[in-house]
Amino acid sequence: MKILVSVKRVIDYNVKVRVKSDQSAVDLTNVKMSMNPFCEIAVEEAIRLKEKGVASEVVVVSVGSKSCQETLRTAMALGADRAIQVEAEDGLDSLSVAKLIAKVAQEEAADLVIMGKQAIDSDNNQTGQMVAALLDYPQATFASEIVIENGEAQVTREIDGGLQTLAITLPAVVTTDLRLNEPRFASLPNIMKAKKKPLDVKTSADLGVEVGSNVSIVSVTPPPQRAGGIKVGSVAELVDKLKNEAKVVS
Amino acid sequence: MSVLIIAEHDNKSLKPATLNTVTAATQIDADVHVLVVGFECQTVVEQASQVAGVSKVLVADNAAYEHQLAENVSKLVVEIAGDYGHILAPATTTGKNTLPRVAALLNVAQLSDVIKVESADTFVRPIYAGNAIATVKTTDPVKVLTVRATGFDAAASTGGSAERQVLSQVIASDRSRFVKEQLAESDRPELTAANVIISGGRGMGNGDNFKLLEGIADKLGAAIGASRAAVDAGFVPNDLQVGQTGKTVAPDLYIAVGISGAIQHLAGMKDSKVIVAINKDEDAPIFQVADYGLVADLFDAVPELEKSL
Incomplete structure (x- = not known):
């Protein structure tokens, strides 16, 4: 069984986000970039499936400028077998990315596509579902457990209010939620080995996919700041304030 | 249209x-x-x-x-x-x-x-x-x-x-099948629909201590939530998580107990009308967004608060 995992290079989750003064975008100059945390979980799950002997090959794909090769190398250091960079401008919209990944999944004849449920920059939570729709594959989003058996994936999903388990026939798309696994760290020998693993570069033209979007950014602004309140000295004072000042407790 | x-x-x-x-x-x-x-x-x-x-x-x-x-x-x-x-x-x-x-x-x-x-x-x-x-x-x-x-x-x-x-169309995929569902059963309101929420963080120490919040939740008709730190530490299940990677809430009253106030948590609750923070660390970032902050040991303050409501 072949698994395709998509990874996205995003601003590191520990970095404080600042908006550019012209309000055109978030400032990414000289900011630490890392693999999107949900994509790390996707890579880890694919590697575990390979270690269990369920998967035979893990291919990792990223859509973006040359710098995303670094993210692909990281994925290979973690255990992916080979990588494909789809050369494109950074910040392509979800539908374009989904079309490119869908095409790669088809060309690779991947049995399972594992993707992060969302990227922590655009916070869209769309691409996996879109890939599934474009390929007419079944999907299981927000996975916290994946069991592969008899050409089927039994996936436990984190839904509002609890958990839901679906059985989907392969080929299929699964997107990862936080509790699916705890990703490993790459060891130094594996980082060195990853440099020798194959990395192909393709363009949207190679894949025969037209990219573009009808959505444009009008502005990006910092969120309104909440004015800090006061410190109270005791529980009694707190209760008094809640009852008589804020009037949220009767 | x-x-x-x-x-x-x-x-x-x-x-x-x-x-x-x-x-x-x-x-x-x-x-x-x-x-x-x-x-x-x-x-x-x-x-x-x-x-x-x-x-x-x-x-x-x-x-x-x-x-x-x-x-x-x-x-x-x-x-x-x-x-x-x-x-x-x-x-x-x-x-x-x-x-x-x-x-x-x-x-x-x-x-x-x-x-x-x-x-x-x-x-x-x-x-x-x-x-x-x-x-x-x-x-x-x-x-x-x-x-x-x-x-x-x-x-x-x-x-x-x-x-x-x-609509009479019936569309039935034979490649996706429902197996089971385990929904948390609770008499309390759902997090995203509650008017009052009381959430615990890593400061709660363990899952058992979340029971401390139940008395207040019962008195105020509140839902119980948690920070990602409390979920990651295994204190409570993920569906209680308020934050960027959990649920976004905006109740009339949000009480944060033992929550430091990581950006990831604030993203999920900063639109609440009134925010109360109880934390023993007076420098905790949660106090920067709280309308009413109480610097205190939660294990003293929470039982006292329950009694005075």
């Missing part, structure tokens, strides 16, 4: 997030239709037809739709999409699961977690976990959006009298 909303429901009742989505829809166009896809969901249809501002309720009631599998619902929505300029769903796990599929099949973009309608083609949505706010304009022929409930007031659940239309 009319706006179509995919109703959030469990075949028994219409979920409140649908009402907030109706308000968003009425800001786009006066003609708002609600689609109820489910099985034996007649009470949901009744409730949806009474929502103020809804002119039509479309019903697809079939066993194939019992669990609202994205594969089936998305194709059904696409079949009727031609009549609509906008297709909306609440930004719940159900809406987020289904709507991107609809958008991809229609070959249009989807805008996620819309918190404000500027005009029929311009919308506001948070990005970077709410650390930046993007205003975006779309010229797609059909605009597909998920709506964050906390961004809009709820429409009145009564006062409307929508006409009904039955």
